[in-house]
Amino acid sequence: MAAAATGGMELDPKYDNYDYPIVSPNDQSGHPGHLTAEQQAQVHQLRLLLEAQGCTKRLDTLTLLRFLRARKFDVNLAMKMFVDTEAWRKETGLDDLVANWEYPEKEKIFEYYPQYYHKTDRDGRPVYIEALGNIDLTAMYKITSAERMLTNLAVEYERLADPRLPACSRKAGHLLETCCTIMDMKGVGISRAPQVYSYIKQASAMSQNYYPERLGRFYLLNAPWGFSTVWSIIKGWLDPVTVAKIHILGGSYQKELFQQVAPENLPKQFGGSCECPGGCGFSDMGPWREPEWYKPASWENKDGATPAPAADAAAPPAASATETTGITLEAPGAAAEEGAIAGQTATA
Incomplete structure (x- = not known):
């Protein structure tokens, strides 16, 4: 070059x-x-x-x-x-998992915990969305396991690195290394909060220890009562650069969120206008699905790897998890500040 x-x-x-x-x-x-x-x-x-x-x-x-x-x-x-x-x-065994990972229980898990990439923000970054209001770990663990959920999270991080971010960089004309994350806390009451924070803690450890510098912008929507007090304490522990990326919003979030993400790129549930066929949560729409910007990921070149599906590919059928292979997370050492806030720093 x-x-x-x-x-x-x-x-x-x-x-x-x-x-x-x-x-x-x-x-x-x-x-x-x-x-x-x-x-x-x-x-x-x-x-x-x-x-x-x-x-x-x-x-x-x-x-x-x-x-x-x-x-x-x-x-x-x-x-x-x-x-x-x-x-x-x-x-x-993550390098092999990326090329061969299948998550047929995704549709059923999304009934409790949608996690997905969807288009881009105004800076060209992938938008990663999580909605935590319906999390029920007891029900979810009848469909899958904590290990498989964490494995899927890791695989999505790998796919963020390649092909999502390279495609976004090509379209933007400059390097993009981070995501815009939207985490919706609507419906997370006191009784459900321990389950929500338990999983976020595990996912956060993966983010902060193994995927540094992936947080671009972070929007916490429908912050529950009392969270602003907690946040005022937490942000004192964080680097000012990290704090500037994080926006804690209540229920009237649309005006500020629209400044970062155009309404046409947001699903309707967040006040946007997007209605992808089959549902935005399963579309995986973005530059990485556009032939002009997409190029095969390095892991797709392995023998037997499945090419990225077409943009209009149907969502995988719901199925119960029958295998237990997956990631058990043990978080080592000191953590980067970013993961203390979001389980996914996306994305993802």
Whole structure:
């Protein structure tokens, strides 16, 4: 790539093979295309240390920068985070799961807990939506298991990284690495809150430890009574950069939300005008479904991998889970601030 296309970043031909824009519109120091000489040297140092640890995958510049930013460019801390992530991936077999994962119980689970990507915000980011009001873990665990739910979450994170974000970057004309997350708390009463927060805690641990720097914007809708008091305490613990991304809204959220997401890109339940055939929650609509911007994901190239379905593909049939293979999460070490707020920092 020419210097203009890389923002002056030094790329490693062994690992950096991008087919989408790689300069971030965020011109803050440490973001792709906006590196100091010291930060560029820290990328090289981290890569060398990881190679010495036996790491061979995901050593591209953009990935290493995300881990470095998550640890304030402390190379040793970023190395530990990366090594812990690779160990988790190996233990769970995630690389193989991404290519072969099937989640036939999705439709039934969505009756209790819809989680889905749907189009983009005004900055071009994928919009990730969760609605927590109907969560009933007792009923859900009769359909699937906690391990399978977490595995599906991890797979969706992988599919966010490729092909969703690259497609959005191509359409936007600049690098996009983050999501706009909408979490709807409508219907989450006192009796249901412990179940909701229990699952979010597990999902949050995955986000903060293994998928750093994926939070672009976060909107918590229909915040329950008393949450504003809790938030006023929590935000004091967080980095101001993270706090600026998070918006806690009550029931009158549409005006502020529409400033970030155009109504035509929002499902009708949130005041938008979108009504995808078969339901927005199952459409997975976005640039990653548009032939002009989509390119096959790296994991699709594996033997036996199933290509991405067509945009009008029907939702998978509902079925009971019969296999128990999945991810059991044990969250290691210190966490990045983002995951303390959202189980999915999307998305997702």
